[in-house]
Amino acid sequence: MSHLSSLSSLFVTGIELDIDRGVLVGGERIERRLSDLRDCFVDSAAYDRALSHDDPLVYSVSSLEPGSGAGDLHLGLGVLMPGRVGQEFFLTKGHYHSWREAGEFYIGLRGVGGLLLEDEQGTRRFVGLTAGQVVYVPGSTAHRSVNTGDEAFVYLGVYPAQAGHDYAAIAADNFAQVVLAGPDGEPEVRDRAVMKRQRGE
Amino acid sequence: MSHLSSLSSLFVTGIELDIDRGVLVGGERIERRLSDLRDCFVDSAAYDRALSHDDPLVYSVSSLEPGSGAGDLHLGLGVLMPGRVGQEFFLTKGHYHSWREAGEFYIGLRGVGGLLLEDEQGTRRFVGLTAGQVVYVPGSTAHRSVNTGDEAFVYLGVYPAQAGHDYAAIAADNFAQVVLAGPDGEPEVRDRAVMKRQRGE
Numbered sequence: 001m002s003h004l005s006s007l008s009s010l011f012v013t014g015i016e017l018d019i020d021r022g023v024l025v026g027g028e029r030i031e032r033r034l035s036d037l038r039d040c041f042v043d044s045a046a047y048d049r050a051l052s053h054d055d056p057l058v059y060s061v062s063s064l065e066p067g068s069g070a071g072d073l074h075l076g077l078g079v080l081m082p083g084r085v086g087q088e089f090f091l092t093k094g095h096y097h098s099w100r101e102a103g104e105f106y107i108g109l110r111g112v113g114g115l116l117l118e119d120e121q122g123t124r125r126f127v128g129l130t131a132g133q134v135v136y137v138p139g140s141t142a143h144r145s146v147n148t149g150d151e152a153f154v155y156l157g158v159y160p161a162q163a164g165h166d167y168a169a170i171a172a173d174n175f176a177q178v179v180l181a182g183p184d185g186e187p188e189v190r191d192r193a194v195m196k197r198q199r200g201e
Numbered sequence: 202m203s204h205l206s207s208l209s210s211l212f213v214t215g216i217e218l219d220i221d222r223g224v225l226v227g228g229e230r231i232e233r234r235l236s237d238l239r240d241c242f243v244d245s246a247a248y249d250r251a252l253s254h255d256d257p258l259v260y261s262v263s264s265l266e267p268g269s270g271a272g273d274l275h276l277g278l279g280v281l282m283p284g285r286v287g288q289e290f291f292l293t294k295g296h297y298h299s300w301r302e303a304g305e306f307y308i309g310l311r312g313v314g315g316l317l318l319e320d321e322q323g324t325r326r327f328v329g330l331t332a333g334q335v336v337y338v339p340g341s342t343a344h345r346s347v348n349t350g351d352e353a354f355v356y357l358g359v360y361p362a363q364a365g366h367d368y369a370a371i372a373a374d375n376f377a378q379v380v381l382a383g384p385d386g387e388p389e390v391r392d393r394a395v396m397k398r399q400r401g402e
Contacts, residue, residue, distance in 0.1 A: 015335040017308075024335070066337045071302030071361055073274075075335065101272030105359050107218075107308065134216040134225070134276065136267045158306050158359040160272055 015064060015075075019109055019154055022079035027062035032093070034058055034085075039171070040093060042178045042195055046086030057081060058090050059145070065161065072161035079154050080113060080147040087180040089187065091116075094144025094175060098164030101139040107156040108133045112149030114187070116175050118142050124176050126189045129155060142170050146179045148187040216265060216276075220311055220355055223280035228263035233294070235259055235286075240372070241294060243379045243396055247287030258282060259291050260346070266362065273362035280355050281314060281348040288381040290388065292317075295345025295376060299365030302340040308357040309334045313350030315388070317376050319343050325377050327390045330356060343371050347380045349388040 016025040023029055034047075035055045041047045059080040066072065083090040094116065097104070106115060108129045118124035119141050126146070129135050137143045147153035178195060182188040217226040224230055235248075236256045242248045260281040267273065284291040295317065298305070307316060309330045319325035320342050327347070330336050338344045348354035379396060383389040 015337070017333045017335060019333070064335075064337070067304060067339060069302050069304075069340060071298070071300060071340050071364070072304045073306055073337070073359065073361070075306055075337070097272070099272060101270050103268060103270075103273045105274055105276055107357065132218045132220070134218060134265075136216070136265070136274070136276070138268060139270060139272050156308065158274065160274070160361065163272070 017077060017109070017156075022060055022062070022077070022152065022154065024062040024064055024075065024077045027064045027075075027077065029060055029062040031060045032058050037091075037093065040091060040174065041085040041088050042192055043086035043088060046088075050085055056083065058083070059092050068161050070162060073158055074161050074163070076157040076159075077154070078145060078157060079152050080111075080145050081152055082111075082147050082150045084181060089113075089179050089181060090147050091179070092145045093167055094142055094170050096142045096166040096169050097139070097159070098166045099160070099162050102160045102163035103139050104137045104143070104157050104159040104163070106135045106137065106143075107158075108135075109154040109156060111147065111151050111153035113145060113147040113153035113155075114179070116144040116146060116177055116179065118176055120169075122176075126177060126179060126187075142175065144170075144175055146187075148179065148181075218278060218310070218357075223261055223263070223278070223353065223355065225263040225265055225276065225278045228265045228276075228278065230261055230263040232261045233259050238292075238294065241292060241375065242286040242289050243393055244287035244289060247289075251286055257284065259284070260293050269362050271363060274359055275362050275364070277358040277360075278355070279346060279358060280353050281312075281346050282353055283312075283348050283351045285382060290314075290380050290382060291348050292380070293346045294368055295343055295371050297343045297367040297370050298340070298360065299367045300361070300363050303361045303364035304340050305338040305344070305358050305360040305364070307336045307338065307344075308359070309336075310355040310357060312348065312352050312354035314346060314348040314354035314356075315380070317345040317347060317378055317380065319377055321370075323377075327378060327380060327388070343376065345371075345376055347388075349380065349382075
């Protein structure tokens with residue numbers, strides 16, 4: 001893009017965040033339904049049962065990609081619906097950035113949720129994110145959003161244009177941690193491997 | 202920063218955006234008063250008069266700089282107070298990024314204002330920004346915030362860690378456009394050179 005065309009483009013005019021409709025006006029929107037999330041949830045029997053009844057929307061991401069140069073940034077508006085598969089809260093697939101050094105700012109706009117974070121050295125944690133909070137995901141850190149509330153969890157992500165998405169590194173083993181609803185509905189973070197052993201898997 | 206220390210650092214925990222206080226909790230805050238903005242406003246007599254009475258806070262920026270690598274991002278929370286010098290709305294100094302390719306997303310959180318944008322090829326425009334809107338400032342584009350309302354104008358900026366601030370390229374000639382309050386208080390965008398000619402400067 002030349003300087004002239006980029007400064008004249010639609011991206012510098014007011015981009016509307018329509019939080020109620022869950023879209024970035026002018027953005028490219030993708031949807032992920034329950035059937036797109038096979039092998040993401042720890043309780044595969046509960047997953048199959050849920051899917052035999054219905055294939056609900058789990059999340060959508062509306063993206064704006066105004067440029068693709070080394071210094072450009074992209075923006076995503078995520079809308080993660082409330083719900084569970086068994087006791088596990090609805091989640092996104094999660095990914096590393098293909099360009100491992102790329103970080104990302106998450107900005108909470110509505111609802112209650114958090115991010116499962118882990119790196120290739122085995123560090124892992126769940127970090128809460130609600131409206132008016134910001135989380136920085138450093139480079140080399142896989143990230144998955146989780147909705148722990150009972151309304152849509154809406155957030156912005158800003159990341160380098162050249163970050164890219166690497167889903168494969170996570171899909172092989174899945175995230176090490178699982179966020180479940182405890183007896184009072186509050187989130188409880190569990191170890192996936194321990195849960196699998198307890199289930200005799 | 203090693204992967205381990207960055208994932209363990211405070212930056213991945215919920216960073217609070219305190220919009221009422223105008224701070225990023227845990228961030229580094231700078232303040233700019235009227236006396237810091239000499240030569241920014243078109244009406245220098247009005248500037249001198251205003252400064253002889255008082256030296257009010259014009260804006261503050263709270264910054265979070267969680268990393269400095271090629272893929273890292275920085276975050277700034279800007280709070281630009283309402284006010285005028287003569288008929289010209291309060292503004293920030295404005296800058297190019299030292300690394301010209303670096304873009305920036307602005308996210309409106311509160312109040313009513315906009316961004317004066319211009320590039321080194323002579324393209325220029327004023328783009329409105331209010332709560333719930335986003336503006337992308339492409340690379341090689343100088344940007345100055347302007348508060349055209351009567352309450353604080355609050356916004357986030359996200360930019361590459363390596364962007365840097367180049368104030369000098371703007372300070373030499375100032376922005377080509379000026380945002381004034383018209384007779385009804387609504388913003389009017391004028392050409393600085395034309396105004397200076399009309400004033401006999």
